[in-house]
Amino acid sequence: MMDKKDITEKLEPLYDKKVECLLCGQEFVTKKIRSRFIKPRKVDSDFGQIFEQDDNSPLFYYVMVCPHCGFSFTEDFSKIMAQNVRKKTLEEISGKMDHSKDFCGERDYQMAVRTFKLAIYFAQLIKEKHVVLARICHRLAWIYRGAGIAEEEMRFMNLACTEYEQSFLYTDFNPELTPEIQILYLIGELNRRLGKYNEAVKYFSTVSEHPDKSRYMKYVNMARNQWSEAVQEYRESKNKQQIQPNVKSE
Numbered sequence: 001m002m003d004k005k006d007i008t009e010k011l012e013p014l015y016d017k018k019v020e021c022l023l024c025g026q027e028f029v030t031k032k033i034r035s036r037f038i039k040p041r042k043v044d045s046d047f048g049q050i051f052e053q054d055d056n057s058p059l060f061y062y063v064m065v066c067p068h069c070g071f072s073f074t075e076d077f078s079k080i081m082a083q084n085v086r087k088k089t090l091e092e093i094s095g096k097m098d099h100s101k102d103f104c105g106e107r108d109y110q111m112a113v114r115t116f117k118l119a120i121y122f123a124q125l126i127k128e129k130h131v132v133l134a135r136i137c138h139r140l141a142w143i144y145r146g147a148g149i150a151e152e153e154m155r156f157m158n159l160a161c162t163e164y165e166q167s168f169l170y171t172d173f174n175p176e177l178t179p180e181i182q183i184l185y186l187i188g189e190l191n192r193r194l195g196k197y198n199e200a201v202k203y204f205s206t207v208s209e210h211p212d213k214s215r216y217m218k219y220v221n222m223a224r225n226q227w228s229e230a231v232q233e234y235r236e237s238k239n240k241q242q243i244q245p246n247v248k249s250e
């Protein structure tokens with residue numbers, strides 16, 4: 001039987017999740033958002049769920065920050081850390097932890113951005129897989145997109161794109177969870193959003209010729225749409241360049 005406490009708890013958007021720190025091994029409790037409260041304003045062509053700054057965004061809780069040692073990580077981080085990496089990381093962060101900040105409770109936009117930057121720092125420090133770093137940078141770009149901060153969005157899309165490219169080159173993603181064709185589509189789409197149309201078209205064409213294309217028609221169709229979009233945007237940008245000198249001379 002459900003008592004009153006259960007019902008009230010179920011209505012709260014945030015719930016507590018017990019996590020074990022991958023670096024120091026100590027347990028802590030952090031917040032996550034219940035799926036029924038996740039209502040993005042839109043889902044973009046790079047799969048970005050876009051929320052406004054004051055929405056209940058699951059992105060705000062994507063990174064977990066250990067209150068004991070400060071290590072910041074996501075569910076994608078490798079569960080096992082080599083002893084020498086653990087030792088080096090603990091030495092590196094010793095004494096640097098800012099105990100005045102508590103990232104285990106409710107987070108606002110500013111705090112969320114801070115947790116992403118911490119996760120990027122740690123992912124680079126322990127040499128996490130490129131795909132893990134790509135996902136962190138890509139999600140931070142979505143947060144900035146939701147907040148309308150285009151410059152920072154572009155900066156982190158660029159980083160995400162480079163990391164996805166590296167991930168593809170070294171095949172450091174799990175093809176069971178993330179099909180290669182999805183990574184290729186994302187590289188194409190991020191290049192398009194960055195205005196690198198030649199690169200975008202190159203990757204979209206790889207998607208449409210991929211050996212697994214019949215299994216993943218969704219990505220093939222999306223690549224075709226975004227390919228035409230890229231060609232149109234490229235033409236528009238060329239036209240603009242041609243029109244501009246005339247405008248100036250008037």
Ligand SMILES: [Zn+2]
Nearest residue numbers: 021024066069
């Ligand atoms: Zn820890």
